[in-house]
Amino acid sequence: MTGKSHNREPHVLIMNDSIIRCEGSWTLPYLTMLNKRLTIMQWPAVEDVVWDAVNIRAMDTGGAMVLYRILTELRSQGKRVSVEGLRPEFDELLQVVSSHWDRVHPTLPVKEKVKKNFTWWLSQHIGHMVKALEFVGEATIYVFRSLRRPSLIRWKALFYSLEQDGFHALPITGLLAFLMGVVIAYQGAEQLRQFGANIYVVDLVGISLLREIAPLIVAILIAGRSGSAYAAQIGTMKVTEELDAVRTLGLSPMHLLVLPRVFALVIAVPLLTVYADILGVIGGALIASNQLNVSGVEFIERFEESVALRHFFIGVGKAPCFAVIIALVGCYQGFQIQSSVDDVGRGTTISVVQSIFLVIVFDAVCSIVFSWWNI
Numbered sequence: 001m002t003g004k005s006h007n008r009e010p011h012v013l014i015m016n017d018s019i020i021r022c023e024g025s026w027t028l029p030y031l032t033m034l035n036k037r038l039t040i041m042q043w044p045a046v047e048d049v050v051w052d053a054v055n056i057r058a059m060d061t062g063g064a065m066v067l068y069r070i071l072t073e074l075r076s077q078g079k080r081v082s083v084e085g086l087r088p089e090f091d092e093l094l095q096v097v098s099s100h101w102d103r104v105h106p107t108l109p110v111k112e113k114v115k116k117n118f119t120w121w122l123s124q125h126i127g128h129m130v131k132a133l134e135f136v137g138e139a140t141i142y143v144f145r146s147l148r149r150p151s152l153i154r155w156k157a158l159f160y161s162l163e164q165d166g167f168h169a170l171p172i173t174g175l176l177a178f179l180m181g182v183v184i185a186y187q188g189a190e191q192l193r194q195f196g197a198n199i200y201v202v203d204l205v206g207i208s209l210l211r212e213i214a215p216l217i218v219a220i221l222i223a224g225r226s227g228s229a230y231a232a233q234i235g236t237m238k239v240t241e242e243l244d245a246v247r248t249l250g251l252s253p254m255h256l257l258v259l260p261r262v263f264a265l266v267i268a269v270p271l272l273t274v275y276a277d278i279l280g281v282i283g284g285a286l287i288a289s290n291q292l293n294v295s296g297v298e299f300i301e302r303f304e305e306s307v308a309l310r311h312f313f314i315g316v317g318k319a320p321c322f323a324v325i326i327a328l329v330g331c332y333q334g335f336q337i338q339s340s341v342d343d344v345g346r347g348t349t350i351s352v353v354q355s356i357f358l359v360i361v362f363d364a365v366c367s368i369v370f371s372w373w374n375i
Helices: 002-008 028-039 061-076 088-099 110-148 155-165 167-195 198-239 242-248 253-291 296-306 309-336 341-372
Strands: 011-014 019-026 048-059 080-084
Touching: 011 028, 019 028, 019 061, 028 061, 048 061, 048 088, 061 080, 061 088, 110 253, 110 309, 155 167, 155 198, 155 253, 167 198, 167 253, 198 242, 198 253, 198 296, 198 309, 198 341, 242 253, 253 296, 253 309, 309 341
Parallel strands: 019 048, 048 080
Antiparallel strands: 011 019
């Protein structure tokens, strides 16, 4: 048995400088062994090479592909390669592989490969952008339709989302905003103390928190907390075919699932931003009192003088836009999840990353525009 098995093993032997002998069975069970042997082969340095295939006992499509690949590699090195003694049925199989080789292993120039890959990448992203715009357009239509007829809004689902995404987010939002106020004031105190400008810590804390940091921190927290939950919930419903059941009943998933979440975040995020403003300023005031000897009364008086009301309205005004971005991205990624549990985790991660990215981009654009308008 061992001898017969050994005879069936494929071999490639270099007989002299111009003849390579092939032996054994060039079939699928032996391809791994054959590829390992071919990898370590040192091919003849001559230009004319003859492959003696008389002793090839068996060959299937896999073996023919391996043989043709080696022949192609040698020819690409400038060698003239010929195959002799191959049985007619094996030669016919080799010709079939040759005729379909470009379809299986396209040999494109590097520039063509880069162009093809870029075209594929661009088409994929354009397709996703078109789907996203369609989703945003459909959501916009449903929002205006619901605002014209408030009876269409699912108030019970809206208040439930408001409780989950707003009220239950108060502890973590307040703690983080308070700590951010502490950090800003403490870092500013180290610099302001050197110039005797202790009172300006009020400007630093007030303007930075109210205008930028508080709404941005709230948006990032909500994106990680609620946006991911939206994607996971809707994605799970799609995996378990609940969305198909909803459509079968003649209900719109947009009206049933998306609108209550959008309206809930539009209400919750501005309120959380105001809450974060208050706690952040309190944190900054504590550090100002302890590190810079700025009393609470002095802090409040300076706050009223130096921090214009427009900074508060700018921060709170950006909050509903952040809420819409987070809700739509989370819901959209939930609908994009396919019928696989693994896709739920992937879609959840994508929703968080995209939400935070778009929120920061929108905030940067607002900052540039407000700077142009001297606001």
